[in-house]
Amino acid sequence: MNVHVLVPAAGSGSRIGGDTKKQYLELGDRPVLVQTLSRLAAHPQITAIHLIVPEADVDFCRVELVDHYRLEKIGGVIAGGAERQDSVRKGLEVCGAASQDVILVHDGVRPFFPKDQIGPLVQLAAIEGAALLAIPTQDTIKEVFDGLVRSTLDRRLLWQVQTPQAFRCERIREAHQRAYSGGYVGTDDASLIEWCGWPVAVLTGHPHNIKITTPEDLALARALLAAGEVSLT
Numbered sequence: 577m578n579v580h581v582l583v584p585a586a587g588s589g590s591r592i593g594g595d596t597k598k599q600y601l602e603l604g605d606r607p608v609l610v611q612t613l614s615r616l617a618a619h620p621q622i623t624a625i626h627l628i629v630p631e632a633d634v635d636f637c638r639v640e641l642v643d644h645y646r647l648e649k650i651g652g653v654i655a656g657g658a659e660r661q662d663s664v665r666k667g668l669e670v671c672g673a674a675s676q677d678v679i680l681v682h683d684g685v686r687p688f689f690p691k692d693q694i695g696p697l698v699q700l701a702a703i704e705g706a707a708l709l710a711i712p713t714q715d716t717i718k719e720v721f722d723g724l725v726r727s728t729l730d731r732r733l734l735w736q737v738q739t740p741q742a743f744r745c746e747r748i749r750e751a752h753q754r755a756y757s758g759g760y761v762g763t764d765d766a767s768l769i770e771w772c773g774w775p776v777a778v779l780t781g782h783p784h785n786i787k788i789t790t791p792e793d794l795a796l797a798r799a800l801l802a803a804g805e806v807s808l809t
Contacts, residue, residue: 580673580678581624581681581682582680583612583684584681584684586629586663597633598685598789603797613650615809616682617650618691618809624651626650627642631656668752673745677744678698679743680694680697680698681741686738687797688786689738689785693709705744706775708766708776708778709781711735716731747769784805
């Protein structure tokens with residue numbers, strides 16, 4: 577069983593501001609995306625990494641990221657689609673993974689993922705078909721409609737989902753095909769599995785596994801790194 581990682585990084589990064597896309601901003605001594613890819617490549621269970629970026633960025637990523645930083649295990653740099661779901665579907669079509677392999681889908685701007693959870697996540701996905709990292713919600717969550725509180729949700733049942741998310745290849749491929757044919761757009765890959773009526777197992781993640789989407793996220797990431805709370809190795 578091989579483990580293939582799809583890293584969608586085809587977003588515009590509009591929420592981060594400025595002229596540089598969030599995945600190319602510096603964190604430590606390298607771009608955020610390079611830090612993420614390097615940590616993935618260092619994991620012994622990961623066979624190949626497939627980077628999915630905007631079509632206009634394919635050559636840049638090959639030369640200035642993959643070649644320049646000598647990134648290992650990169651199976652290809654793939655042009656993404658209009659939406660994240662389209663990008664992952666394209667990655668699944670061309671990554672060359674076998675049906676029995678495990679697919680990890682990981683955000684390119686989550687450089688602090690818990691490396692010690694990769695093995696258990698892969699094992700759980702191989703057994704259950706799909707698995708993800710998540711942490712219990714700590715805050716009270718309100719359902720709001722038209723500016724008014726509609727209800728207070730039971731936070732004991734609410735978890736904040738992270739990546740990597742892991743799947744048996746045959747299952748996530750079928751889920752994406754069904755969603756594409758049925759016109760369903762999910763908020764993450766696990767939601768396509770749920771839409772098909774299949775189970776998704778949950779493994780407790782880590783609060784530091786943040787997604788760098790806003791300037792505040794980037795400042796937090798840099799502060800965590802400076803304080804020694806996280807590592808990029």
